[in-house]
Amino acid sequence: MTSQCLAGAAVRDAVFADLRARCAATGLRPGLAVILVGDDPASQVYVRSKGKACESLGFHSETHRLPADAAEPELLALVARLNRDPAIHGILVQIPLPPHLSAERVQAPWIPRRTSTDSTRRTSAACWPARRGSCPARRWA
Numbered sequence: 596m597t598s599q600c601l602a603g604a605a606v607r608d609a610v611f612a613d614l615r616a617r618c619a620a621t622g623l624r625p626g627l628a629v630i631l632v633g634d635d636p637a638s639q640v641y642v643r644s645k646g647k648a649c650e651s652l653g654f655h656s657e658t659h660r661l662p663a664d665a666a667e668p669e670l671l672a673l674v675a676r677l678n679r680d681p682a683i684h685g686i687l688v689q690i691p692l693p694p695h696l697s698a699e700r701v702q703a704p705w706i707p708r709r710t711s712t713d714s715t716r717r718t719s720a721a722c723w724p725a726r727r728g729s730c731p732a733r734r735w736a
Contacts, residue, residue, distance in 0.1 A: 611651070611652060615652060615653070618653065625684045626654065626680075626682040626685070627687065628656075628677045629642050629656070629657070629658045629687045629689060630673060630674070630688045631689045632693060635691065642658055642689055663693045670688075671701065
């Protein structure tokens with residue numbers, strides 16, 4: 596088998612062009628809410644890149660920053676509020692979370708149509724190391 600170099604920028608540009616066309620055709624302005632708990636430098640870079648991508652596509656984007664010592668009920672209340680927000684179509688809780696927070700409990704109340712990872716409670720449950728199963732891949736169709 597021979598290796599093949601992928602042209603990442605070209606693929607990104609094609610996907611972004613397709614997304615812009617879909618949004619123009621439907622009149623929909625997708626909204627992404629990102630929740631960042633703590634100050635992990637790599638997570639900050641990743642979250643910033645998501646905001647820039649949304650901006651370049653004309654999407655609505657919100658970044659919610661919580662301190663590293665945020666309590667789980669505070670985080671769950673934010674997820675619940677975002678679930679009810681009609682401007683938000685996807686929620687991304689940036690992982691890793693601080694050790695006192697459970698990513699599994701935080702993701703459990705998501706409304707399936709709003710999960711930015713395209714998973715549901717049943718399929719996301721298979722993604723946790725303590726459980727058997729496989730994670731679904733992100734669908735673009």
